[in-house]
Amino acid sequence: MKILDVEQIRQLDKYTIANEPIAPIQLMERASQAFVDWFRMRFDALTPVKIFCGLGNNGGDGLAIARLLIQANYIVEVFVVRHAPRESDDFAHNHRRLKLLINPHYIEKPGDMPTLRQKDVVIDAILGSGISRPVEGIVKVVVEAINRAPAQVVAVDIASGLYANQPNQPGEVAVQPDYTVTFELPKLALLLPGNARWVGEWHMVDIGLHQRFIDQAPTPFYYTTDDEARLLLRRRDKFSHKGTFGHALLLVGSYGKMGAAVLAARACLRSGVGLLTVQVPHCGYEVLQTAVPEAMCRPDVNERVLTGPSEVDGPALADYSALGLGPGIGKAPETVRFLREVMTAFNRPMVIDADALNLIAEHRDLMGLLPENSILTPHPKEFERLTQRWQNDYDKLELLRDFAQRKQVIVVLKGAYTAVALPNGEVHFNSTGNPGMSTGGTGDVLTGVLTALLAQGYDPIEAAVLGVFAHGQAGDVAARERGQIGLTASDVVDGLRWD
Ligand SMILES: NC(=O)C1=CN([C@@H]2O[C@H](COP(=O)(O)OP(=O)(O)OC[C@H]3O[C@@H](n4cnc5c(N)ncnc54)[C@H](O)[C@@H]3O)[C@@H](O)[C@H]2O)[C@H](O)CC1
Numbered sequence: 001m002k003i004l005d006v007e008q009i010r011q012l013d014k015y016t017i018a019n020e021p022i023a024p025i026q027l028m029e030r031a032s033q034a035f036v037d038w039f040r041m042r043f044d045a046l047t048p049v050k051i052f053c054g055l056g057n058n059g060g061d062g063l064a065i066a067r068l069l070i071q072a073n074y075i076v077e078v079f080v081v082r083h084a085p086r087e088s089d090d091f092a093h094n095h096r097r098l099k100l101l102i103n104p105h106y107i108e109k110p111g112d113m114p115t116l117r118q119k120d121v122v123i124d125a126i127l128g129s130g131i132s133r134p135v136e137g138i139v140k141v142v143v144e145a146i147n148r149a150p151a152q153v154v155a156v157d158i159a160s161g162l163y164a165n166q167p168n169q170p171g172e173v174a175v176q177p178d179y180t181v182t183f184e185l186p187k188l189a190l191l192l193p194g195n196a197r198w199v200g201e202w203h204m205v206d207i208g209l210h211q212r213f214i215d216q217a218p219t220p221f222y223y224t225t226d227d228e229a230r231l232l233l234r235r236r237d238k239f240s241h242k243g244t245f246g247h248a249l250l251l252v253g254s255y256g257k258m259g260a261a262v263l264a265a266r267a268c269l270r271s272g273v274g275l276l277t278v279q280v281p282h283c284g285y286e287v288l289q290t291a292v293p294e295a296m297c298r299p300d301v302n303e304r305v306l307t308g309p310s311e312v313d314g315p316a317l318a319d320y321s322a323l324g325l326g327p328g329i330g331k332a333p334e335t336v337r338f339l340r341e342v343m344t345a346f347n348r349p350m351v352i353d354a355d356a357l358n359l360i361a362e363h364r365d366l367m368g369l370l371p372e373n374s375i376l377t378p379h380p381k382e383f384e385r386l387t388q389r390w391q392n393d394y395d396k397l398e399l400l401r402d403f404a405q406r407k408q409v410i411v412v413l414k415g416a417y418t419a420v421a422l423p424n425g426e427v428h429f430n431s432t433g434n435p436g437m438s439t440g441g442t443g444d445v446l447t448g449v450l451t452a453l454l455a456q457g458y459d460p461i462e463a464a465v466l467g468v469f470a471h472g473q474a475g476d477v478a479a480r481e482r483g484q485i486g487l488t489a490s491d492v493v494d495g496l497r498w499d
């Protein structure tokens with residue numbers, strides 16, 4: 001699903017009005033009805049509702065929502081924040097209609113702000129995607145009062161004061177909602193970690209904007225939906241055999257970090273690889289053979305770290321279908337040498353994680369050996385080591401896009417809404433996963449998943465988008481069974497489902 005910027009959303013609005021065709025006021029009605037449908041599922045008619053409206057179209061939505069909720073027997077009070085001399089046409093229209101039902105209150109000075117109680121639910125329709133400057137004056141007073149209040153808050157489209165696709169400056173104020181109900185498409189701001197308190201839990205509601213415009217609109221930003229991920233998944237042929245699904249090699253683990261090897265290996269097997277060989281330092285041999293009997297093991301001649309040679313024969317490096325390296329390998333000089341050998345010998349896309357990323361950051365010559373379309377899976381700190389410190393989330397996104405394009409690799413920047421940056425400049429934000437996954441070992445699981453998909457012959461871009469989605473979904477399955485707090489990386493492995 002595409003993520004469009006504010007200007008594109010404005011154009012999309014116009015296009016829908018001209019080509020559906022539909023009157024602007026009807027489009028506002030449809031958006032408001034969609035909001036109300038969501039609201040009624042969440043809050044019953046006994047909930048005292050206080051709606052704060054600005055004078056633009058977001059405020060117009062608020063007025064229409066008020067009317068629709070009153071018609072559904074909710075007890076609604078409306079507060080119009082008079083922040084500008086002019087009101088939009090559709091605001092004015094809905095204002096007239098609402099006044100036939102109730103008398104709105106008007107807020108012009110701080111003393112006009114009502115007291116909000118815990119049982120109230122505030123609907124924030126002061127400013128939407130149309131903001132063009134920081135919140136000040138009476139709007140700021142109202143926003144700050146809403147944020148101080150014990151009431152629950154639901155933002156219409158986007159929290160008032162939050163920019164949809166550009167950074168807010170430090171010190172700027174915006175509503176801190178419990179929920180954001182956004183229209184039609186996700187906005188970039190909703191997906192960025194620094195905005196969490198201005199977003200809350202967000203939901204998307206369909207308001208029937210014109211698909212033809214969306215299909216044609218250029219954007220580098222996408223949000224991976226369930227349906228899109230499902231389309232990437234390949235079905236298994238009845239006559240397939242283990243050779244069909246590739247032979248993966250994982251280079252993982254070191255003394256004290258053999259768990260990373262086990263987790264990556266188990267995840268790889270649970271993600272459909274045909275055959276798996278795991279090369280671990282010698283001390284990991286029994287661990288691996290015991291914990292993961294399905295995998296073949298190549299113990300390194302070195303007791304504690306990976307160095308390359310093994311007493312156990314296996315295919316030449318270049319003959320494996322896919323390689324995954326990094327989890328738990330440490331940063332020993334012998335391992336750096338081995339990494340250099342591996343990256344020289346194997347010139348197809350590989351999965352690179354954890355210490356392998358740190359080693360690349362420390363030994364810049366390794367960067368030049370990255371095979372095109374390799375998948376790098378840094379968390380933010382690892383990404384910073386590969387690049388530089390950033391000012392804000394938007395700055396970070398540009399660094400991410402630039403890195404993926406310059407190095408012609410796929411970068412999976414892990415976090416909430418993991419961002420998958422592609423060599424063509426696109427960024428695909430993931431929609432699955434939960435905070436329970438912020439625990440040791442879940443990254444190792446992802447390496448196993450991605451390596452398995454590459455081994456099965458998935459295109460690296462599809463492997464990255466699908467693998468990240470499936471990994472998050474596995475975390476969601478695990479969280480449903482165990483809750484988020486007690487969730488472990490092993491639970492994520494067990495949560496993997498591919499149907
Ligand atoms: N396509 C859709 O998703 C639809 C969205 N709708 C709703 O319309 C708003 C956007 O409305 P718009 O009139 O463009 O802007 P706002 O209501 O957000 O802002 C109004 C107005 O306020 C002025 N302004 C800008 N910044 C500030 C500020 N910091 N303080 C005070 N005033 C400010 C400026 O003149 C703005 O134009 C969208 O979010 C949806 O809620 C439609 O209802 C249906 C289709």
Ligand SMILES: [K+]
Nearest residue numbers: 124127158160
């Ligand atoms: K709003």
